[in-house]
Amino acid sequence: MNQEAPILKTEGLKISYGSTPAINGISIEIRPNRVTAVIGPSGCGKSTLLRTFNRMNDFIPNIKTEGQVWFRGQNMFHPKVDPVNIRKHVGMVFQRPNPFPKSIYKNITWGPTIHSYAGNLDELVEKSLKRAALWDEVKSRLHDSAFDLSGGQQQRLCIARTIAMNPDVILMDEPCSALDPKATARIEDLIGELRSRYTIVIVTHNMQQAARISDETLFLYEGNLIESGKTKALFTNPTKQQTEDYITGRFG
Amino acid sequence: MNTWRYRRQALFLWMCRALTLLALIILGSLILHIAKEGVSTLSLDFLHRFPSRFPHKAGLKSALYGTLWIMCLTALIAVPFGIATAIYLEEYSTKNRFSRWIQINITNLAGIPSIVYGLLGLTVFVRYLNMGQSLWAGALTLSLLVLPIIVIASQEAIRAVPNPIREAGYALGAHPWQVILCQVVPAALPGIMTGVILALSRAIGESAPLIMIGALSYVAFVPEGPGDAFTVLPVQIFNWASRPQVSFHAIAASGIIVLLCVLFTMNLIAVLIRHKFQRYK
Ligand SMILES: Nc1ncnc2c1ncn2[C@@H]1O[C@H](COP(=O)(O)OP(=O)(O)O)[C@@H](O)[C@H]1O
Ligand SMILES: [Mg+2]
Numbered sequence: 130m131n132q133e134a135p136i137l138k139t140e141g142l143k144i145s146y147g148s149t150p151a152i153n154g155i156s157i158e159i160r161p162n163r164v165t166a167v168i169g170p171s172g173c174g175k176s177t178l179l180r181t182f183n184r185m186n187d188f189i190p191n192i193k194t195e196g197q198v199w200f201r202g203q204n205m206f207h208p209k210v211d212p213v214n215i216r217k218h219v220g221m222v223f224q225r226p227n228p229f230p231k232s233i234y235k236n237i238t239w240g241p242t243i244h245s246y247a248g249n250l251d252e253l254v255e256k257s258l259k260r261a262a263l264w265d266e267v268k269s270r271l272h273d274s275a276f277d278l279s280g281g282q283q284q285r286l287c288i289a290r291t292i293a294m295n296p297d298v299i300l301m302d303e304p305c306s307a308l309d310p311k312a313t314a315r316i317e318d319l320i321g322e323l324r325s326r327y328t329i330v331i332v333t334h335n336m337q338q339a340a341r342i343s344d345e346t347l348f349l350y351e352g353n354l355i356e357s358g359k360t361k362a363l364f365t366n367p368t369k370q371q372t373e374d375y376i377t378g379r380f381g
Numbered sequence: 382m383n384t385w386r387y388r389r390q391a392l393f394l395w396m397c398r399a400l401t402l403l404a405l406i407i408l409g410s411l412i413l414h415i416a417k418e419g420v421s422t423l424s425l426d427f428l429h430r431f432p433s434r435f436p437h438k439a440g441l442k443s444a445l446y447g448t449l450w451i452m453c454l455t456a457l458i459a460v461p462f463g464i465a466t467a468i469y470l471e472e473y474s475t476k477n478r479f480s481r482w483i484q485i486n487i488t489n490l491a492g493i494p495s496i497v498y499g500l501l502g503l504t505v506f507v508r509y510l511n512m513g514q515s516l517w518a519g520a521l522t523l524s525l526l527v528l529p530i531i532v533i534a535s536q537e538a539i540r541a542v543p544n545p546i547r548e549a550g551y552a553l554g555a556h557p558w559q560v561i562l563c564q565v566v567p568a569a570l571p572g573i574m575t576g577v578i579l580a581l582s583r584a585i586g587e588s589a590p591l592i593m594i595g596a597l598s599y600v601a602f603v604p605e606g607p608g609d610a611f612t613v614l615p616v617q618i619f620n621w622a623s624r625p626q627v628s629f630h631a632i633a634a635s636g637i638i639v640l641l642c643v644l645f646t647m648n649l650i651a652v653l654i655r656h657k658f659q660r661y662k
Contacts, residue, residue: 183552190475217554227545230568239563240553287549294553 166343220291226283228275261289281312419634454520463531499593534576571658588615
C-alpha cells in the first residue's frame with residue numbers, strides 16, 4: 130500500500146434516508162493528487178457517498194450519518210466544523226451542468242467574491258477558464274449569458290467555477306452523463322490535466338471511463354464497498370466475483 | 382369512432398373560440414362606449430385641472446397625484462414585506478403544520494373582498510392609530526390588500542428557480558443567505574416584479590376600500606406629504622359618475638380612459654420585464 134497520507138478518509142460510514150439504508154459501513158481512504166473513480170450500479174450509493182465529502186447531504190431532511198469522515202485529518206462532522214468552510218476546499222461538479230443565470234464572467238467570480246478574494250478578478254477568470262480548457266472558446270464573449278454555451282461548454286464552465294475557488298478536492302458526480310461523446314472526451318482530457326493539481330473523486334456508471342481516467346477505483350454495490358484499489362489491477366484482475374461480474378457487464 | 386373524437390375536439394375548440402369572442406365583444410363595446418362618451422372632454426388641460434363643481438372646469442390633477450402617491454407608498458410598504466415573507470416561506474421555514482397554516486391563510490386573504498380591508502383600515506389605521514384620512518392610512522390599507530398577491534406571486538417565482546442553482550451556490554461554500562440574496566432572488570426577480578406590478582395595478586383600480594376609509598372626492602390641492610388628505614382616480618371617477626348632471630358623466634368617462642391608460646402601461650411594463658428576462662429561464 131501507499132504510505133502517503135489520505136486527504137479524505139471514512140471509517141464505518143453509515144448513511145440512511147429515514148429508515149432506508151443507503152451506505153452500510155464503508156471505510157475508505159482517498160489519496161491526494163489522484164483521480165479516484167467510484168463505480169457501481171445505479172442506486173448503490175455513489176452520489177450519497179460523494180455528497181458526504183462536502184457535506185451537501187446536510188440539505189436533505191431525515192438523512193442520518195454515522196461513522197467518521199476526515200478531511201486532511203480533521204473530523205468533518207465535528208460540531209465546531211462549519212460545512213461552509215469545508216465546501217471552500219472541497220468543490221463539486223454536478224450531473225447536469227448548472228451554471229448560474231448570469232454572465233460567464235460572473236459565474237466564475239461569484240464564489241471568490243463572496244469569500245472576499247483579494248486578487249485580480251480578470252486574471253482569475255482567465256486562469257480558471259484556461260485550466261478548464263474553455264478560454265479560447267469564450268474569451269471574446271465573457272459577458273454573455275452562460276446559458277448561451279453548449280452543454281459541454283457549460284459543464285467546463287462549472288469546472289472552471291470550481292477551480293476558481295482553488296479547492297484541494299474536486300468531486301464530480303457523473304459529470305458527463307448529460308453530454309454527447311465529443312463533449313465527454315473533452316472533459317475526460319481535462320480531468321487528465323487537472324489531476325496534477327487537484328484530488329479528483331469522480332462518480333461514473335461508465336466503466337470504460339473509469340478505466341481510462343482514474344488511478345484508483347472503488348466499487349460499490351448496494352451500499353457496501355466490494356472492492357477498491359489501483360484501477361488497472363481492479364479492472365484486469367478483480368479479486369471478488371461481484372466486481373468481475375460488474376466490470377464484464379453481467380449486471381448493472 | 383375516430384371521426385367522432387375528431388369532431389368532439391373541433392366542437393370544443395369552436396366553443397372556446399366563440400366564448401372568447403363573446404368576451405372580447407363585450408369588453409370592446411364597453412371600451413367603445415366609454416371612448417365615445419369621454420374622448421371629447423379628454424385633453425391635457427383636463428389632467429392639469431383640479432376638480433370643480435362646474436364640469437367643464439373640472440380636472441384630474443389631484444386624483445392623478447393621489448394615485449401616484451398611493452402607488453409609491455403602497456409599493457414601499459407592501460413590496461419589502463411581501464418579498465421577505467415569500468423568501469421566509471420558501472427558503473427558510475420547514476414544511477410543518479404551522480407553515481401550512483400560514484400558507485392557507487395567505488391564500489384565503491387573497492380572496493377576501495376589498496371592502497373588508499377598507500373596514501379594517503378604517504378601524505385600525507384611521508381611528509385606532511389616529512392617522513385620519515391620510516395617504517398613510519390609504520396606502521397601509523391597500524398594502525394589506527395586495528400583500529397576499531405579492532407574497533403568492535413571489536413564492537411562485539422563487540419556487541420556479543431550479544434547485545441545482547442553489548446547490549451550485551452551496552457547493553462554492555456560500556452561506557444560505559448569500560445563495561438566496563445573490564442567486565435565488567435575482568433569478569426570481571422577473572417573476573416577482575411581474576407580480577408586484579400586477580398587484581399594484583389592482584391597488585390603483587380599487588375604490589371601495591378607499592371610500593370606506595374616507596378618501597375625499599373633492600381635493601383641490603396636491604398632497605405634499607404622506608400625512609395629507611387625498612383622492613385617487615377611481616374615487617374621483619366614482620364621484621363624477623354618481624352625479625345627476627350628464628356632463629359629469631362625460632368627464633367620468635374621460636377619467637376612466639386615463640385610468641385604463643395607466644393600467645395598460647403598467648401591464649405592458651410587466652410583459653416587457655417578463656419578455657426581457659425570459660432567456661434566463
Ligand atoms: N433524497 C433522497 N431521499 C431518499 N432516498 C434517497 C435520496 N437520495 C437517494 N436515495 C436512495 O439512496 C440510495 C442511493 O442513492 P444514490 O446515492 O443516489 O445512488 P447512485 O448515485 O449510486 O445512483 C438509492 O436507493 C436511492 O433511492
Ligand atoms: Mg447518482
